Amino acid sequence: MNSIVNLPHDDHSCGWYAALPEPRPARRLTGEQKADYVVIGAGFAGLAAARRLAEHMPQARILLVDAQRVGYGASGRNSGFVIDLPHKFALEHPEPQHKQRLLGLNRAAIDQLQTLIGRHAIDCQWSHAGKYQGAVGERGLAYLDHFEKLLADLGEPYRQVERQELAGVLGTDYYSRAIFTPGCYLMQPAALVRGLGASLPQNVEVLEESPIQRLEKDAGGNWILHGKEGLIRTPKVLLGTSIFTQEFGYLRNRLLPVMTFASWTRPLTDAEMASVGVQADWGLTPADHAGTTVRMTQDRRLIIRNTYKHVPRYGRSINDSIRQKVREDHCAAFHARYPQLAHVPFTHTWGGVYAISRNFTNFFGKLDEGVFATACDNGVGAAWGTISGTLLADKVVGADSQRLDDIQSVTGMPSRNPPEPFLGLGVRSRIRWAAWNSRSEL
Numbered sequence: 276m277n278s279i280v281n282l283p284h285d286d287h288s289c290g291w292y293a294a295l296p297e298p299r300p301a302r303r304l305t306g307e308q309k310a311d312y313v314v315i316g317a318g319f320a321g322l323a324a325a326r327r328l329a330e331h332m333p334q335a336r337i338l339l340v341d342a343q344r345v346g347y348g349a350s351g352r353n354s355g356f357v358i359d360l361p362h363k364f365a366l367e368h369p370e371p372q373h374k375q376r377l378l379g380l381n382r383a384a385i386d387q388l389q390t391l392i393g394r395h396a397i398d399c400q401w402s403h404a405g406k407y408q409g410a411v412g413e414r415g416l417a418y419l420d421h422f423e424k425l426l427a428d429l430g431e432p433y434r435q436v437e438r439q440e441l442a443g444v445l446g447t448d449y450y451s452r453a454i455f456t457p458g459c460y461l462m463q464p465a466a467l468v469r470g471l472g473a474s475l476p477q478n479v480e481v482l483e484e485s486p487i488q489r490l491e492k493d494a495g496g497n498w499i500l501h502g503k504e505g506l507i508r509t510p511k512v513l514l515g516t517s518i519f520t521q522e523f524g525y526l527r528n529r530l531l532p533v534m535t536f537a538s539w540t541r542p543l544t545d546a547e548m549a550s551v552g553v554q555a556d557w558g559l560t561p562a563d564h565a566g567t568t569v570r571m572t573q574d575r576r577l578i579i580r581n582t583y584k585h586v587p588r589y590g591r592s593i594n595d596s597i598r599q600k601v602r603e604d605h606c607a608a609f610h611a612r613y614p615q616l617a618h619v620p621f622t623h624t625w626g627g628v629y630a631i632s633r634n635f636t637n638f639f640g641k642l643d644e645g646v647f648a649t650a651c652d653n654g655v656g657a658a659w660g661t662i663s664g665t666l667l668a669d670k671v672v673g674a675d676s677q678r679l680d681d682i683q684s685v686t687g688m689p690s691r692n693p694p695e696p697f698l699g700l701g702v703r704s705r706i707r708w709a710a711w712n713s714r715s716e717l
């Protein structure tokens with residue numbers, strides 16, 4: 276029997292979610308249910324898994340269960356970059372084929388999302404905007420040089436953008452230089468995730484505000500998923516629960532719960548846009564990953580994302596004074612870049628939890644008899660969650676493909692963490708050390 280201890284506890288101040296219309300009342304898990312498949316977690320991974328299962332098995336009863344509303348978890352509260360390029364550590368992998376497989380998987384995810392957004396008219400600011408990777412000081416420039424070399428080795432297209440040209444887009448001359456890569460898409464994450472949830476095939480039933488508190492196996496080998504007001508019996512469980520996978524007793528001591536935070540302004544006025552000469556709809560990630568992400572939405576809000584925290588109790592690890600300090604840090608980053616807009620307030624500040632592993636390895640596959648998972652995307656889960664959820668469903672129904680071979684060859688077992696208190700001490704000091712070293716890029 277696996278007892279779940281901690282449930283998701285996301286804050287109520289996510290700007291993306293607040294910008295959406297009030298959702299319809301949630302349908303909750305009540306009574307005793309039976310299903311052919313249950314997917315737990317309605318983020319990118321769980322949504323994709325449920326959709327693909329339904330495509331394979333149109334007669335099956337599939338339940339997609341989330342502790343919160345669809346779009347309320349990390350998948351609805353990220354910065355909205357759907358990135359084709361693997362992150363830095365994966366780009367440094369010695370085998371070119373490994374990197375090409377990752378690229379192929381991410382691009383398949385982008386194609387899949389683009390098709391669904393078009394087919395179901397999902398209104399989510401989807402845009403083929405590309406991405407700037409920006410450097411402020413010497414440290415950032417050194418990272419950028421390294422990134423450029425990795426891209427050249429990979430044969431990927433990119434363009435150097437110097438300060439003046441960059442300022443013409445971003446409306447700030449804060450950055451010395453950037454590298455523009457064309458393959459990234461931008462979106463409104465809560466809108467996209469809600470749209471994906473609303474357009475699932477008919478044989479997927481979505482149960483929200485229904486935390487699964489315990490998994491148990493019955494004498495017949497079926498799983499019993501216990502909720503607050505009901506239970507589900509099923510032979511097959513797919514976990515799209517990211518960091519919370521460890522709460523079900525799996526991948527214990529192998530995942531690190533990390534939280535990062537974002538703030539956004541109200542939409543800028545025409546006069547404010549003109550005063551700094553900023554364009555709408557672009558995104559910039561920091562050359563040094565510990566720096567600041569900046570984005571301008573299609574509806575002209577500026578977003579600042581930075582700060583990492585180790586959160587062993589997920590959202591419950593964050594209190595009001597931490598939130599206040601994060602907001603002040605976001606204000607400082609905003610004012611440094613846009614001093615002329617210092618009067619523009621942030622309307623929302625929020626955080627979200629995701630999983631990283633010490634060896635930057637994603638888990639994909641079987642965890643137990645009848646239990647499968649994709650977990651630990653190391654913070655780039657929009658594309659990865661989508662493709663890994665899709666292929667997990669393929670694996671569960673036994674549908675072989677080249678993509679399934681690819682994902683199985685680039686995933687593995689996240690490495691074991693040292694025991695507490697060494698783990699917490701180590702992670703916290705590493706985060707502080709990275710923030711100090713990267714202060715020029717914040």
Ligand SMILES: Cc1cc2nc3c(=O)[nH]c(=O)nc-3n(C[C@H](O)[C@H](O)[C@H](O)COP(=O)(O)OP(=O)(O)OC[C@H]3O[C@@H](n4cnc5c(N)ncnc54)[C@H](O)[C@@H]3O)c2cc1C
Nearest residue numbers: 316318319320342348349350353354356487627655656657
């Ligand atoms: C501020 C921020 C910015 C980010 N920016 C980006 C970005 O620009 N691009 C990008 O690709 N990634 C970004 N990320 C990371 C990205 O959001 C995650 O990698 C991604 O959302 C993971 O998707 P997932 O479907 O695997 O998991 P999640 O979205 O975490 O979904 C897991 C779901 O499981 C549910 N759940 C957990 N436990 C239970 C339970 N017991 N019962 C029922 N349901 C349960 C949760 O409620 C949740 O909805 C960012 C993250 C944050 C916080």
